[in-house]
Amino acid sequence: MTEPLGPELTSIRSPRVKAARQLSKRALRLRARSFLAEGPQAVAEALACDGVVSQVYVTAAAHGRFGRLIDQATQQGAAVQAVSGDVMAELAQTITPQGVLAVCRFVDVPLARVAVAASRLVVILANVRDPGNAGTVLRTADAAGADGVIFSDASVDPYNSKCVRATAGSIFHLPVVVGTPVAATVAALREAGMRVLAADGRAGQSLDEAGPRGLLSGPTAWLFGNEAWGLPADVLALADEAVAVPIYGQAESLNLAAAAAVCLYASARAQRGQ
Amino acid sequence: MTEPLGPELTSIRSPRVKAARQLSKRALRLRARSFLAEGPQAVAEALACDGVVSQVYVTAAAHGRFGRLIDQATQQGAAVQAVSGDVMAELAQTITPQGVLAVCRFVDVPLARVAVAASRLVVILANVRDPGNAGTVLRTADAAGADGVIFSDASVDPYNSKCVRATAGSIFHLPVVVGTPVAATVAALREAGMRVLAADGRAGQSLDEAGPRGLLSGPTAWLFGNEAWGLPADVLALADEAVAVPIYGQAESLNLAAAAAVCLYASARAQRGQ
Numbered sequence: 001m002t003e004p005l006g007p008e009l010t011s012i013r014s015p016r017v018k019a020a021r022q023l024s025k026r027a028l029r030l031r032a033r034s035f036l037a038e039g040p041q042a043v044a045e046a047l048a049c050d051g052v053v054s055q056v057y058v059t060a061a062a063h064g065r066f067g068r069l070i071d072q073a074t075q076q077g078a079a080v081q082a083v084s085g086d087v088m089a090e091l092a093q094t095i096t097p098q099g100v101l102a103v104c105r106f107v108d109v110p111l112a113r114v115a116v117a118a119s120r121l122v123v124i125l126a127n128v129r130d131p132g133n134a135g136t137v138l139r140t141a142d143a144a145g146a147d148g149v150i151f152s153d154a155s156v157d158p159y160n161s162k163c164v165r166a167t168a169g170s171i172f173h174l175p176v177v178v179g180t181p182v183a184a185t186v187a188a189l190r191e192a193g194m195r196v197l198a199a200d201g202r203a204g205q206s207l208d209e210a211g212p213r214g215l216l217s218g219p220t221a222w223l224f225g226n227e228a229w230g231l232p233a234d235v236l237a238l239a240d241e242a243v244a245v246p247i248y249g250q251a252e253s254l255n256l257a258a259a260a261a262v263c264l265y266a267s268a269r270a271q272r273g274q
Numbered sequence: 275m276t277e278p279l280g281p282e283l284t285s286i287r288s289p290r291v292k293a294a295r296q297l298s299k300r301a302l303r304l305r306a307r308s309f310l311a312e313g314p315q316a317v318a319e320a321l322a323c324d325g326v327v328s329q330v331y332v333t334a335a336a337h338g339r340f341g342r343l344i345d346q347a348t349q350q351g352a353a354v355q356a357v358s359g360d361v362m363a364e365l366a367q368t369i370t371p372q373g374v375l376a377v378c379r380f381v382d383v384p385l386a387r388v389a390v391a392a393s394r395l396v397v398i399l400a401n402v403r404d405p406g407n408a409g410t411v412l413r414t415a416d417a418a419g420a421d422g423v424i425f426s427d428a429s430v431d432p433y434n435s436k437c438v439r440a441t442a443g444s445i446f447h448l449p450v451v452v453g454t455p456v457a458a459t460v461a462a463l464r465e466a467g468m469r470v471l472a473a474d475g476r477a478g479q480s481l482d483e484a485g486p487r488g489l490l491s492g493p494t495a496w497l498f499g500n501e502a503w504g505l506p507a508d509v510l511a512l513a514d515e516a517v518a519v520p521i522y523g524q525a526e527s528l529n530l531a532a533a534a535a536v537c538l539y540a541s542a543r544a545q546r547g548q
């Protein structure tokens with residue numbers, strides 16, 4: 001039996017709505033150490049991490065459909081607030097909001113949690129700026145069984161709503177590290193026993209060569225650079241080796257998320273002895 | 275020596291500007307059988323296909339930077355028109371236009387050009403709706419050395435400006451087929467000797483199993499479905515086999531473009547005996 005909700009919040013000017021709305025801005029997310037997860041899938045994944053969800057906003061229509069989700073939130077001690085469709089439209093970043101969103105506490109962990117001997121596959125993003133690309137890489141890393149994703153240097157904020165949406169819930173699945181400098185990150189991961197491979201379209205060796213050389217089968221940290229200009233020379237120099245995704249056709253390069261998918265699955269396959 | 279340009283068009287109300295601007299709408303693209311390619315990279319790739327470019331619009335600043343491109347367009351008989359920054363902003367779909375764009379004749383080919391015995395790797399998109407996703411798959415197919423990409427059924431228009439941009443020039447590199455029904459497409463490709471594999475996250479076998487079974491090494495057509503709901507049962511039934519990208523972590527699924535990258539590179543690798 002789903003609990004009845006309290007009175008519906010109908011004003012977009014109410015302080016609670018304004019506070020939640022402000023989480024669309026990075027500086028205010030940092031201050032509140034909170035971010036928004038939109039839609040039933042993201043809210044369900046957030047609730048699967050105990051203690052992450054602090055508030056839930058839900059429309060009457062969505063309460064009917066996602067009552068179990070709301071009950072779960074209540075049981076975890078989250079504040080559940082009924083809102084009108086107008087308030088939901090104000091809070092949500094999507095064009096067609098699905099009627100439920102959660103205010104979540106930051107989930108990132110210190111680098112030391114990922115830079116451990118047990119880590120077999122880690123991703124370092126260096127100056128990746130597009131939230132959709134970054135979120136897709138995080139989702140792909142999750143699918144490939146990675147042990148963590150590091151948003152280093154001036155990479156996009158993983159809590160950006162577009163990025164959260166592109167992760168399709170994966171931001172709640174694996175350790176995420178934010179803002180560590182790339183040099184320190186590489187050093188820590190190498191110290192923990194990982195080989196650091198830079199994905200670079202201009203590298204002298206391709207994945208097809210790296211595989212047979214056994215480069216992919218050990219613990220690996222993949223370093224991916226900016227979608228337009230790749231990895232600068234000083235960052236490339238930090239890696240143990242650079243590896244290119246082979247281009248068999250006429251394309252000049254691959255999109256970052258596609259290249260990451262090929263590299264991460266090549267590693268996952270090699271590590272599993274395929 | 276770069277040719278001087280004629281007088282600059284400064285009115286966004288001029289009939290030529292209006293006509294070019296209308297190519298942002300699918301119905302009007304179809305009527306003109308023309309589309310827009312924006313930015314120096316796309317224009318250069320279009321010019322590499324003789325006879326594709328019919329008009330080029332360029333700002334004075336871009337003419338200074340991309341003079342050789344403009345000369346090449348003139349030599350190919352394209353009409354080159356100098357425009358003001360305001361007119362360029364009106365024509366371009368990007369927020370920061372790079373000062374040059376081309377009106378290109380449609381480049382799609384009949385299905386019979388791709389459904390040939392020489393084709394080794396072909397992509398069929400069925401109801402793929404997001405232009406960025408579709409364009410990224412086309413770019414990845416090009417990188418993986420594919421022999422063609424088919425935008426079947428209700429898939430997005432490949433000439434949509436967002437899709438063209440996501441292809442990063444690949445729309446000019448490999449045969450593209452538009453609008454053929456998926457059943458007829460599958461039949462024609464199978465007739466030409468290809469095994470049709472449906473990418474389906476719920477399939478009973480994964481790429482890791484399909485590879486050792488030799489499923490990937492022959493001529494293959496990959497069938498990819500809608501980003502949200504995948505392939506419906508009736509379309510799945512058309513394929514010879516369904517194959518899943520293995521999920522080693524907790525992600526429920528992969529983004530379409532990432533899944534396509536993993537599948538196409540698995541095929542390319544298997545076909546090359548890696």
